[in-house]
Amino acid sequence: MYAVIKTGGKQYRVASGDKIKVEQIAADIGQEITIDQVLALGNGSDLKIGAPLVSGATVKVKVVSHGKHDKVRIFKLRRRKHYQKHQGHRQAYTELEIGSIAG
Incomplete structure (x- = not known):
């Protein structure tokens, strides 16, 4: 059995036992969460x-x-304008393990 869930503005196809990385969720490690946006x-x-x-x-x-x-x-670079800009970004994630799917 599989489900398509929505979390963090994205959609994921998941099955029981899968591990996925989603946008960061404010929850403690080991905590059980119920996702109802199926x-x-x-x-x-x-x-x-x-x-x-x-x-x-x-x-x-x-x-x-x-x-x-x-x-x-x-x-970013604008040629002949003496403009250069360096930036970096690291997106935070939460790794989830899918348990039971009820429907």
């Missing part, structure tokens, strides 16, 4: 699509860790 549920050839959400469907996840992705380097 857009679709699938089980083999059976597919249940919500409009926009599947009513009564939930996904239980466990917070595994928090961290930061690799650094993205930004370099």
